[in-house]
Amino acid sequence: MGYRNTRECLEALEAKGDLIQIDQAVDANIEIGAIQRRVFHAGGPALLFNNVKGCRFPMAANIYGTRERMQYIFRDTVETVQRLMKLKLSPMDALKRPWQYLGAPRTAWHTLPKRVSSGPVMQGQTTISGLPSLVSWPMDGGGYVTLPQVYSESPGSPGIAGSNLGMYRVQLNGNDFVQDKEIGLHYQIHRGIGHHHAQAIEKGEPLKVNIFVGGAPSMAVAAMMPLPEGLAELFFAGALGGHRIPMVTREGELPIPAEADFCICGEIVPGLEKPEGPFGDHLGYYSLAHDFPVMKVNAVYHRPDAIWPFTTVGRPPQxxxxxxxxxxxxxxxxxxxxxxxxxxxxxxxxxxxxxxxxxxxxxxxxxxxxxxxxxxxxxxxxxxxxxxxxxxxxxxxxxxxxxxxxxxxxxxxxxxxxxxxxxxxxxxxxxxxxxxxxxxxxxxxxxxxxxxxxxxxxAGSRKRELSTELSSDINLPHGFRDPKVMAPGILVIKGPKHRRKRDQQDPALSRVAEGLSKVKGIEGFPMIVVADDADFTVQNWDNFLWVTFTRSDPATDMYGVGEFTHAKHWGAEKAVVIDARLKTYHAPALEPDPEVEKRVDELGAKGGPLHGII
The missing domain is CATH 3.40.1670.10 (UbiD C-terminal domain-like)
Known part of the structure; x- marks a missing residue:
C-alpha cells in the first residue's frame, strides 16, 4: 500500500538508506534551496532539515529527486495505474489478459475519497508567519510554497467530483501582502482553477480555496497531472496512493486531507489583485512582478509532527x-x-x-x-x-x-x-x-x-543534405561573428546586444539573412540561430535548446534566408534565422549567490553532513 503521509514516506526512505537528516542550522533564505539543487544535481538522497533558522517546523527536500526514488515511493501501485491507462486505450485487453487486471476493482475503489470528521492535520494551528519562508533565489519577492496542492471546487456545482487540485505558485509574504492575512496566488492561464474563479466572479462571490502541503506523496503527483477538465485529481491521487484519501469534511467548508502536514484555508476576493513575484521559475529566468489574485487567509492548520516538503525550481533539469x-x-x-x-x-x-x-x-x-x-x-x-x-x-x-x-x-x-x-x-x-x-x-x-x-x-523524402562544415567565404554584418556548427544543419552565430523594443523586429537580423543568401551552400544549414554567446550555445544540446526556444518568439524573432510572404503565408527558400539573444524586455536569468554556494561547499567538505554527496 502507498504511503499515507510525509513522515511515513521519509522513514521508509531512511530505512532504505536514501535519506539524510541534517541537524546543522540552515537558513530557508537562499541557503536551503541551494543545498537542495546541489544534492539533486549530484543524484543524492532525500533531505530532512531538522534545524531551520527561525522556524519550528522541519523541512524536507529532494523527496522526488531521482527516477528510482519516484518508482520506489509508488512501487505498489504504479503498474496497476499504468494498466488502467492502457485499459482506457484498449478495453478489449482486459478480456484477452484478465489476470493483469485483477487489481483493477480495488484500485477503482481507492479513487473514491473517504469522508472523515477529523484527522491529524486539524490538531494544530499556526499563522502564515509561523510557516517556513522559503526564498530560493536572490531576487525572489518573498517566501513561497513550492509544492502546494491548491484545491478548489466549482461554485456552480460544488463537490469533489468537479474539484480541481493544481500546483500553482503561492507567495506567503513580501510585496504589499498584509502579513498573516493575505497571500498571493499565481495561477497560469489554461489552469483548472481559472474556470472556478471565472464562475465565482460571474456570481460576484469569493472563491473558497484550500492549500495543502505534504500528506500522501500521491497528492503532490496528482496536483501536477495534466488531467482533462472534469476529472478530479483527487480520484487519481487515491489510485496512485493505493488507498482512499481521507478528507475532513465540514458543513460549508472545503474538504481537507486528514493526513496533510499543513492546510491554508481562505478565499480569493473578487476584484482584489496585488503584485506577485519576482520568482525564479522553471524556464531558468525570473518571472517578474505582475498583478495576480489575492487570497484572504482564514486559518492555517498543521499536524503535530508536521514536515514542510519543498523543492526549488530553476533552469532544467531540476x-x-x-x-x-x-x-x-x-x-x-x-x-x-x-x-x-x-x-x-x-x-x-x-x-x-x-x-x-x-x-x-x-x-x-x-x-x-x-x-x-x-x-x-x-x-x-x-x-x-x-x-x-x-x-x-x-x-x-x-x-x-x-x-x-x-x-x-x-x-x-x-x-x-x-x-x-x-x-x-x-x-x-x-x-x-x-x-x-x-x-x-x-x-x-x-x-x-x-x-x-x-x-x-x-513529411516525405529528404529535401536536402545537411552540412557539418562552414564555407570559408561567410561574411557577416558588423557585430555578428563567430559562426559555429552545433549539429548537422544547425549553425549558431554570435550577435551584438539586442536593443530593440518589445513587439519589434530587428533590421540587423534581416541584413544577416540577406547576407547569408549569398553564401554558397548555406542551404545545408536550414536552421541558423543568433545568440549572445555562441560558444555557450553550441557546448551541448541542453544549452542549445534552452537558449534557442526560451529566448525567441516565433513571429517576432524568425527571419529567412530568401524569405517571402505569399497570400499571407511566410516561408524561406534556404534557411530560417532565429534571433535567440536575450531581449531588452526579457527577465534576467537565474544566477546563484556565490557566498551561499561557499557555505554549501562547507557542508560537502570532510566531516560535513553532505561529504561524498556533493
Whole structure:
C-alpha cells in the first residue's frame, strides 16, 4: 500500500538508506534551496532539515529527486495505474489478459475519497508567519510554497467530483501582502482553477480555496497531472496512493486531507489583485512582478509532527523534471486516445517544457500521393495546441511516423532534429499563429500572456543534405561573428546586444539573412540561430535548446534566408534565422549567490553532513 503521509514516506526512505537528516542550522533564505539543487544535481538522497533558522517546523527536500526514488515511493501501485491507462486505450485487453487486471476493482475503489470528521492535520494551528519562508533565489519577492496542492471546487456545482487540485505558485509574504492575512496566488492561464474563479466572479462571490502541503506523496503527483477538465485529481491521487484519501469534511467548508502536514484555508476576493513575484521559475529566468489574485487567509492548520516538503525550481533539469518524466511514463500510452493520430509527444524539459514540443503523428490523408506532405500532421498539431497542457506549447515540431519508422522517437533529440531539418520544406511547412495566448512565464512574447506559436511539420523524402562544415567565404554584418556548427544543419552565430523594443523586429537580423543568401551552400544549414554567446550555445544540446526556444518568439524573432510572404503565408527558400539573444524586455536569468554556494561547499567538505554527496 502507498504511503499515507510525509513522515511515513521519509522513514521508509531512511530505512532504505536514501535519506539524510541534517541537524546543522540552515537558513530557508537562499541557503536551503541551494543545498537542495546541489544534492539533486549530484543524484543524492532525500533531505530532512531538522534545524531551520527561525522556524519550528522541519523541512524536507529532494523527496522526488531521482527516477528510482519516484518508482520506489509508488512501487505498489504504479503498474496497476499504468494498466488502467492502457485499459482506457484498449478495453478489449482486459478480456484477452484478465489476470493483469485483477487489481483493477480495488484500485477503482481507492479513487473514491473517504469522508472523515477529523484527522491529524486539524490538531494544530499556526499563522502564515509561523510557516517556513522559503526564498530560493536572490531576487525572489518573498517566501513561497513550492509544492502546494491548491484545491478548489466549482461554485456552480460544488463537490469533489468537479474539484480541481493544481500546483500553482503561492507567495506567503513580501510585496504589499498584509502579513498573516493575505497571500498571493499565481495561477497560469489554461489552469483548472481559472474556470472556478471565472464562475465565482460571474456570481460576484469569493472563491473558497484550500492549500495543502505534504500528506500522501500521491497528492503532490496528482496536483501536477495534466488531467482533462472534469476529472478530479483527487480520484487519481487515491489510485496512485493505493488507498482512499481521507478528507475532513465540514458543513460549508472545503474538504481537507486528514493526513496533510499543513492546510491554508481562505478565499480569493473578487476584484482584489496585488503584485506577485519576482520568482525564479522553471524556464531558468525570473518571472517578474505582475498583478495576480489575492487570497484572504482564514486559518492555517498543521499536524503535530508536521514536515514542510519543498523543492526549488530553476533552469532544467531540476527536481520537477522527475515529476515530468514520471507523469510521461504513466500517460504515454494514452496519447493516441487523447490526440487522434498522434503517437508520441515530448515536452522538452531542457527548453523549459512549454516552449518546445516535439511530436510524432500519422500522415495518412492522401496515401496515393506520389510525394507525402504534411496534411494530417497539421490537424494533429492543431489538436495538440487545443488541448490540455500541450496547448501552452510555443514551438511544435511534428514528424510523420511513416518516415521515422517503427523505432523512430521524438525523445532522441539529435536524431529527431536531423530528421526534421532534412525533410522540411521551408517554403511550405512553417505555419504561424500570431497574437495568441502563450505561457504566463514566457517573456519572449509581445506582452504578458501574448505572443505567437509555430507549427513546424515534416513529411516525405529528404529535401536536402545537411552540412557539418562552414564555407570559408561567410561574411557577416558588423557585430555578428563567430559562426559555429552545433549539429548537422544547425549553425549558431554570435550577435551584438539586442536593443530593440518589445513587439519589434530587428533590421540587423534581416541584413544577416540577406547576407547569408549569398553564401554558397548555406542551404545545408536550414536552421541558423543568433545568440549572445555562441560558444555557450553550441557546448551541448541542453544549452542549445534552452537558449534557442526560451529566448525567441516565433513571429517576432524568425527571419529567412530568401524569405517571402505569399497570400499571407511566410516561408524561406534556404534557411530560417532565429534571433535567440536575450531581449531588452526579457527577465534576467537565474544566477546563484556565490557566498551561499561557499557555505554549501562547507557542508560537502570532510566531516560535513553532505561529504561524498556533493
Amino acid at each position: 527536481e520537477d523534471t522527475m515529476f515530468g518524466e514520471f507523469v510521461h511514463e504513466l500517460t504515454a500510452e494514452l496519447v493516441p486516445s487523447v490526440f487522434s493520430g498522434v503517437h508520441e509527444v515530448h515536452a522538452v524539459d531542457a527548453a523549459g517544457v512549454h516552449p518546445l514540443l516535439l511530436a510524432v503523428g500519422s500522415e495518412r490523408y492522401v496515401p496515393y500521393a506520389e510525394e507525402r506532405q504534411p496534411q494530417e500532421l497539421l490537424t494533429n498539431a492543431m489538436a495538440l495546441l487545443g488541448n490540455t497542457q500541450t496547448s501552452l506549447s510555443k514551438y511544435v515540431l511534428i514528424a510523420a511516423k511513416e518516415d521515422l519508422g517503427p523505432d523512430g522517437s521524438c525523445h532522441d533529440i539529435p536524431v529527431f532534429f536531423r530528421h526534421m531539418l532534412e525533410r522540411a520544406d521551408l517554403t511550405r511547412d512553417l505555419h504561424f499563429i500570431t497574437r495568441t495566448t502563450i505561457d504566463t512565464l514566457d517573456y519572449s512574447g509581445i506582452t504578458l500572456n501574448q505572443g505567437s506559436k509555430l507549427v513546424f511539420a515534416a
